[in-house]
Amino acid sequence: MNMNKQGASGTITRRTALKQGLLGAAGLALCGRRGAWARTPDSPARAKSVIQIWMWGGPAHTDTFDPKPDAGYDYCGPLDKTIDTNVDGIQIGDQLPLLARQADKYSIIRSMTHGINAHETASYIVQTGRRPGRLVYPSAGAVMSLFKGIDRGYDGLAPPYIVLTEPQGRFSEAGFLGQRYKPFATGGDPNRNPFVVEGIVAEGVSDERQHGRRELLHALDSLGKAMPGNPHFERLDRCEQNAYDLMFGETRELFDLSKEKNETREAYGRNTFGQSCLMARRLVEAGVPYVTINYKGWDTHKQHFQIMKRKLPELDKGMSALLQDLSGRGLLDSTIVWWGGEFGRTPRVQWAPPWNGGRSHHGQCFTSVVAGGGFKGGQVVGASNATGEEVTERPVYPVDLIGSIYELMGIEPDGPLPNPRGLTAQVLPAPENGEPSGGRLYEIM
């Protein structure tokens, strides 16, 4: 009934018009500007690359970068000590001594929040800056692949958006942008020799055999030969040429960690995470705009403290070596390092069975860490309460963090998001759409 009346009177609300794509790019620009929030629209990029250390499953913020040593045993368990960092007034968990010495390079955001405790939804929010809606939006990496990738002249040795080593899952990273913007997942293990990069470095097939069987393939390509000049087949041939260029060109050497000095490899830690950090450094050095290190194993419902004792030193070594190495090579100014998971973990320990000393999901308050690429170091943004359960100061929502990263990368967060489906979309949601926001992180940019 209502719709009928609305149609009869001929009124079109702005939102309806947007949704139905009546307004073109000009209309969108009019509606989408964030006004006071926006800096100059075409601010030059300060960062060239992002390394995202994705703490898959959600890391305990209170055992890492937001320790609460006075909260008591029910909150701290055995991890009730902090360590001074090389920045006055900033302490972190005592399991991260090497990172403590790099604190001047990074800023800790202790007031991250979105309130969601389900992995899928939280992963989506943290990586897209959006609440789930009817469309699946692209992750930050896919947006980077769109704006900094092949479409915009990127011509690097490796694909523009790389995941070490397995895709994060939970949702389709490229969203409605489609497969062209999906991450290239390396597979394999950078801590093994050779690092078998899926599709690029084959195990047990010699180069000679590769060449021999490629020749065999061409000799047996009877249908292709029967249809010379077919445009569909020519496109496949171009893909094949590109694929072989990746397999036999310098790309393979880029992924070859044995090219690194032994002491460098040791400094990062001889484990999958450490060598992934080293690999990520090699990739950004080669100009890859977005690298995700998908660091699994942080969904610690059970045996939490045993796992922390094992994994925190690994994190400490790999991430501190990465920061130091990037800085030493002059790459930290142009590389954003973004550490965090989909949420934090419940500050109060679950001692009762079946958890017997575990931490559950906590989206109300958690921590992210950013470094480099225009982010200041040695700062703390926001604060949580005495137990780490609630944000008390300066809430930061995923949209604020991602928007800040986009800005440093020279991507206009309020600009249009071009996409193959022709949907009218914006890079990040405008505040009037009801997305909670605490504002971008200008205090550390």
Next chain:
Amino acid sequence: MRRLLLAVAVLVPMGACGADAEAVRPFEREAQRPSTSAIDSLVLPALQAHGIKPANLCSDEVFVRRVYLDVIGTLPQPQEVRQFLRQRRPNKRTALINSLMDREEFADYWAMKWCDLLRVKAEFPINLWPNGVQAYYRWIRDAVRDNMPYDQFVRELLTSSGSNFRVAPVNFYRAVQGQKPETIASAVALTFMGTRSANWTEAQRANMAAFFSRIQFKGTAEWKEEIISLDPAPAGPLDAVLPDGTPVHILPDEDPRRVFADWLIAPGNPWFTRNIVNRVWAWLLGRGLIHEPDDIRPDNPAVYPEVLAYLQKELVAADYDLRHVYRLILNSRVYQQSSIPQSNHPGAEALFAQYAVRRLDAEVLVDALDTVFGGAENYESAIPEPFTFIPNQQRTIALADGSITSQFLEMFGRPSRDTGLESERNNQPTDAQRLHMLNSTHVQRKIEGGWRMRRILQAAETNRTEAIQTLYLSVLSRRATPSEMAVVEAYCEQDGLSGEQIASDLAWALVNTKEFLYRH
């Protein structure tokens, strides 16, 4: 080694040994066949008028592979190929078409196609949830398998009321991206009229939305159960206008959805039949008579309006039996043409002067690899509430839930089932796909680890030539030509590679040919 291969290829060029014409020219058949198809009598003269020579008829080898892939989304087994090639009766192609439509894979494959359009997925952003997905999928697959008349199929989807677990077709409304009447109307227009409401006037959109303005969604105490019903106490009668401009007065106790559905499926309504016969044509031939098939509008005319009209008339006369339309198309010479063009006219492909090559669908491709080598993919659902049990030997075309994640399927362009647009399925090749096929451990393991491959290897110990032919029949649904056999034999004779490596290289080469990767 490299020099040796090239030398052999030069010595025995294609077509030089004229022992068996079919084997030497594996793709086309020179002989003409009298056609009784009305489609042919409409298309062939039109091509002639354009000065376009149509392609030759495809060979039996090409036909058997093509019709398996197009009709049941499945590669034929070597023995099925052999059996078909052996047959000498003149109507064997028709007989094969008929028998394929009775197979379980027919239901699997076309249920998959319908689930793309009807957006069957558990999570994000459709959120049917696993129980709803299973109920809806079952219903769709049963409808395909039992050949439910198409008008009845659509009527049930549009007019059902009840629980999403018990009255499965109500999930149509739950699988729309939003519960607003205009959102539902636009999904109905896209799916069943093949038209995008974004191209309509605001008044037209509002008119159509009125028919879906009394739907209610209500949760129950059961986890993720939802009741779809009509507003039991509407404010009064509804004055609405059908898409053809006819005004209707709907009383409070009438279901506006029924009024709309009755209009939609009425035999004289061209919107209804044009959409579906054009889609079937596009599904079988790669593009619609109207293209894109879900973008029908006055300024996007059909290339052969008479063919469209003919198929519409036939569908109504056959009481909306979709398989009748499939048969008409599949038995035509237009469908059975070779993909090798006889004309370099730039519009030849769009005018159906040859069969258009296109890459296998993601699901069909991974199933084909498993069929050839004897392996299986393991799928699992990460979505609880409740977890979906997926058996180990599950074929990919029979997966119910579009939310099942698989890197391979996403890489090869499986539709995300978010919008119901045909263009969501993306069969364009990418560098990443090529890398994956050429050099991934996933494909290498499939080649080396499957039981069928081991069997072929065993057979090679007693009769190598026959084993090679079996591999050819498995992968390309035909025997190797003499010149191909010479190339392969030469590869087998080289030093430094084990028998397993040679067999694996040959299999690798064959699954990387265009002939394997494309429908042709």
